[in-house]
Amino acid sequence: MPDLPETVTRRLRLPLALTWVGILAERVARCFWPLWCLCAALLGGLMLGLQDALPLEFLWVLLVGSALAALGLAAWGAWRFRWPRRGEALARMDAMLPQRPLAALADRQAVGRGDAASEALWARHQSRMQEAAAGARSVQPDLRLSRRDPHGLRYIALLILAVAMLFGSAWRIGDVRDLRGTGAALAQGPVWEGWIEPPAYTGLPSLYLADQAEAFEVPEGSRITLRFYGELGALSLAETVSGRTEDLGAATDAEQSFALTQSGELRIDGPGGKGWVVAVRPDLAPQIALIPEEGRTSFDGQMQQVFKAVDDYGVTGGQAIIRLDMDAVERRYGLATAPEAREPIELTLPLPIAGDRAEFTETLVENLSQHPWAHLPVTMTLEAEDAAGQTGQSAAYEMPLPARRFFDPVAAAVIELRRDLLWSRDNGRRVAQVIRAISHAPEDKLFRPASAYLRLRFILRRLETAMESGTFTAERRDQIAEAMWELAVLIEDGDIGDALARMQQAQERLSEAMRNGANEDEIAELMQELRDATQDYLRQKMQQAQRDEDQGLDSPQQDRNAMELSQQDLQDMMDRIQELMEQGRMAEAQQALQEFQELMENLQMAERGQGGSEGQEAMEGLADTLREQQGLSDQAFRDLQEQFNPGANSGQSGQNEGRSGGEGRGQSHEGQGGRGEGSGQTPGSQQGQGEGQPSGQSDLAERQEALRRELERQRGNLPGGGSAADEATREALDRAGDAMEGAENALRNNDLAGAIDQQSQAMEALREGMRSLGEAMAERQNQQPGGQGETEGAAGQQRADPLGREPGFGRHTGTQDNLLQGEDVYRRARELLDEIRRRSGEGDRPEIERNYLERLLDRF
Template sequence: MPATRRTTQDNLGAVMARLRRPLSLTWAGLIAERLVRAFWPVWSLIAAGAAMLMLGLHDIAPVEVVWSALMLGGLALVGFAGWGAMRFRFPRRAEALARLDAAMPGRPLAALADSQAIGAGDGGSETLWRAHQARMALRAAAARAVEPDLRLSRQDPFGLRYIALLGLVMALIFGSVWRAGSVAEMMPGATPGAALAQGPTWEGWIEPPSYTGLPSLYLADQRELIRAPVGSRVTLRFYGEVGALSLVETVSGRTGDAPEATDTEQRFEIAGNGDLRIDGPGGQSWQVEAIPDAPPQVRVMRDGLKTTFDGQMSQPFEAHDDYGIVGGSAVFALDPGQVDRRHGLTVDPEPREPITLDLPLPLAGNRAAFIETLIENLSEHPWAHLPVTLELRVADAAGQEGVSEAVQMTLPARRFFNPMAAAVIEQRRDLLWSRENAGRVAQVLRAVSYLPTEGLFRSEAAYLRLRVILRQLEAMTDDDGLSGPERDEVAQALWDLGILLEDGDIGDALARMRAAQERLSEAMRNGATEDEIARLMQELRDATQDYLRQKMQQAQRDDPQNGDQQSAENMMRMTQQDLQDMMDRIQELMEQGRFAEAQQALEEFQQMMENMQVTQGGSQQGQSPGQQAMEGLADTLRQQQGLSDQAFRDLQEQFNPGARSGQSQGNEGRSGGDGRGQSHDGQQGQGGGEGGAQPGAEGQQQAEDGQGAEGSLADRQEALRRELERQRQGLPQLGGEAGEAAREALERAGRAMEGAEEALRGDDLAGAIDNQAEAMDALREGMRNMGEALAEQQNPGGQGDAQGPAGQAQTDPLGRDAGQGRQAGTQDNLLQGADVYRRARDLLDEIRRRSGEGERPDVELDYLRRLLERF
């Protein structure tokens, strides 16, 4: 034998000695793989049959069906076993060796079994061959057993084996192995002796009602004492000779309808305490303690009743039950004994059903004990502000009902402070009390509306509406009497009229706001709780919003020529958002315990609301050309701010899609964002245009077309630049250094706008933002210099007050108080209070936060750093 071949055999033998264990495991896995693939229907059928027997399905099926199923199952089992035996091939050791070799790179075992075919006898070739054999031997030494492939997805595409295994697991959990033995009694030729040989057995369990959420109790595992809820269902089954086992129980309370004690199946419910005993071989006894289901309880929390200014009631209540409440209702019933039977209430009332409202229940969590709040507005009900009794009723799953103690109260509803509104609502109540009051209601309404004094009706529309309702009521009464639907129609009209009269009275709104302010101030002085202060703060917010709304309506009534709602909103020198910010500041100070500062801020807020005036806007008669030019430049500055905001948002979207960084509460620009100041779509920029549009309305129209939602950002920037050029050419003659500085600053602003336009057309958003910032700085400088020049023209000596009507301080076009000396105005009405500093601080913190996020684009980070360097 050649030396190379002998060496190969030696290497292979040594390697095979080391691979004995992984080769044996691979061979065993190959055997298991072929067994599973050949016989999986057999064990699946066995698992399905065992599951059905352990679940006791044969006990509820007819005997014929059981026989047929057993025969078919047996035939199927034999058939699948034969089919598997035909398919099964016992693997040879060579097959295991081939699988182990195939799992390694280069098939080292096959390489070790090879012999050198070329170059035998050549020293170099033999050396190379030995090196190759050594490398293959190293690879073979690292062999690991190959895992068998036991997947059966191709043989069982419908997952029948999993269904059988699932049934077997469910049977092991919920079934019993003893049930399978009873199938022998159903086989043909079975004798009672077979059952007797096994002896009598029993099984039983107790199932509590489903709403309790308690688990079932298996009797064989229970001790002498069993505690179960009332209504639990007991199930017992006796196996073996009939009569060998019997039941004795005193827990169900059954008498005449009870079945025989020796019946093979017993079912009853636990009604009370007693004993449960099984007599016979293997019997057992228990003492049963029945847990009663207590009725639910509910309680009205009298101290928590709240009523908002519009009549919305919030009544908290507390309810609890041992297992949980499933429903409830609140019933308001009229208390006739407490009603003051005077005026329209002297007649007997028409019968009405009690008010029934569904109680709110927790959407999630435990309903065994909870506190909820019933919220409803009953202001339009005929019993509003009349004595009623409130009862809460709750029910549990067992059908038991709990009723709270009747609480006497006045039905919460909206209060009307306007005398005429209160009278109308009172007559509406009398009409709903009884239709017999229809004639009296008509007389009273005619009396109170006869020759009304000035101020009784806020508008002619309210007076005319009352007269129409009055005629309609009298006409209906003169006919065949007032029917139910007609009465309800008139009542609804009276309610709408009362709301119109009440909400249209700004004096009452101011009184409510003052009262809310006084209550909040008193609560802070007396050290009220946080909940009380929060409630009073919310009342102040609601009253302030109502007062502002009334103030706006008064402005529209007093200035009918400027009745546009948007213009009326623009006339407010202090916006509603500014007031909300101030109230937020007050609440923040109170939450921090700084009550002295909160009290001072509240006093400033009171004085501010008292002195707030609605100025007439839209008309610019009496303004000088310089003032008109200042307003036009101010509008241009706001539009440029909006364009800059839009450019910044586009930059954010370009490098961070989906980001809406520009939508901040501090954004008050125009035509570019969601700021909280003026409209961002050019709705409020007409003033500036009109101010300078007298010489050339065409340019203003062009500017307006440019700021609309249509067109690109570059086109809008171009239109704004042209508008600035038109305004610059139409400036009044201004002398002195201030006038020259104003013109130079506006020229710089125009050049910066032109640079921003070019950058926008070149998609250089960062450069456009820089140019826009430069344009806004130049505009501000030009307006400041122009204001100084106008002040020099009006007061050349630099002394004295600005021109204006006697006894009235002159204001500049921006609405600021007149400045001293050569100053055109002050910043008092533009930047006030700590809210401004807080807003600036928040913006600066946001810029710092974003500048520290390294994942943002470089161009954005550069822009943020420039902002930090500037501010």
């Protein structure tokens, strides 16, 4: 091709050079690919020890044949190879441009020379071609060989070379140089080869024995495999590393395999033999230790014990063993009896879901509140096991077995009796006597709720019947213990609405006594009642706050901004009121009591600060329905007592005050057809009842029906849509409505015991519905941005990260779901890890999200 103008040549110098190099690469690849395939396959075979596996004659034939084939392929490639020229590079670049401007620029005007118009037209044509040539770029070479290598021989050669580089040794190639000098010796004399295989759990690679230095170190338990070739007996093995004393074969056996158990020497005697000093690195037993200062126990008795485990190759399992410390047990009361034999408690220790298990810190989470050893002195020992079967053990840690604590005196007594019963069945009669003493003529409001008394008497009846009939087996004992646990939880948890009502009632009675000029003894008694009611209310609030904290729920915004009063502050205010009354300054005492009432009302209003929302209104309506149902259940229980013991409640009619189904002349069920003020009689003790159904029970049935209709109305007005929590709320309220209808029918049929059972089911379903409604409200808050004008917003309204965790406030960070509930904690953790890995591998996700997911996986 003729030369181009200087300006064009200067601009195309680099693209032209790159195109020329590309053409050269194409021709080299097409002409010499069989040669480099043969070289790669032969090189890979030699690195893998092909020369050791083939007889010498075959090896020489292979090498000579490969050399001749390489020469022939090189000659064939050189014969076909053509050195690329500059014109070929220009032609390839020109072919990629429209109108082939480079060829046009090399042309010369043949017609019209001397004609000004013709020359101007030619100059214009050349100018346009120069503009088109300015876009010339280097052309990529076509290195595809699929048409010349349809069977993919080049990939087979590359695979052999890659495997040789991973698992072979480059030093083996040097053995080919010795074939000329040692060929006779190899043909006549023996050879050997050997491998060292560390235990699989170490994750270390296998070693070729011939490549090792005279002294090397391997893990304990590694296995050596030796093979002797040639004349039998020419090579022999001498070693002190296996420690074998039995089942020893001959030192000259053609194949030998043994494990390394100790440091020593390894020597192969004979032609071409070699010796090594082998240091065996021992596999250390795992170490595990409890970190008691980081352990804690939640409100409901859930134990969280932190521990740390270390092993040189990784821990594969572990357990915590808890044994009763009999020497530290205070042997009195029910514990003075010889205990029944019980196996130690064995708990499986959690391990990291993924990542390195050579050193880690984890937390053992378990709730042993129902175990017979709860709060008794025990010793906890942790054990860890590694892949070699070695076990490491921590020092025994002495502690009381963490469990839930019961603060209500009756609940605590029931739990203690339950412990005595589980300690030994010989305590059965003592437990029955104490229960009978507790339940005999109980003081007013000792059992809250009132149905707890009936359940305690039923437990007593079951216990005494089992002992008298001789069927007090371990299984029957465990059933009674389970019923006692449920009763204690019912008494302990109580209902915060009842506690608030008792506190308000105590305030009103004290205020009325002060206005009516009651004597000092009455005022002191009423003051003590107010102290007890306030203490009970504060305890219920603390328990509720602890439950919310354990479940990961934040307090409302108003609670954080509201005035914080300690228990001591309230006690000081009540001490001031009592001091003023003792000094006869009734007006000032009345004013201080009024301030106390206003303070408590302000705190309650602060707690209801978010009550304007639709969901909060529904929650408050269900809470009122639950209190109404509790009142009806208490009234039914008193009527049942009156049937079996007429006149037993006569002292509770005229003087006591209550609400929502309470006793005496207090408020009845507001809006539910109650009898109003001054009734003076309980429904079950009216006179003049004719035959058939008692009028008191008919009144209860009507009130139960009205409460059921109110629940149906509330269910129809529930907010939300089709979320799982919303559906769970409606299902729970359906069950509550069915139970209320069953209680209504039982009341109309004069079946008070059946009515109480149905009412208990209705209350449990209502509580479940309220919990589900709270979860639904939290979900809806998570899906909404923070409200306008809020500087912080509620915790549930903040944006969550890709894992569903919320920023929260202070240390309240995380999802509102308790991830440690249930028995599938680790399965859920594995599923979460798999989901993170899946998402991190999706290329269509935003880069910022994938970077975040990769940071989460860094520790794994």
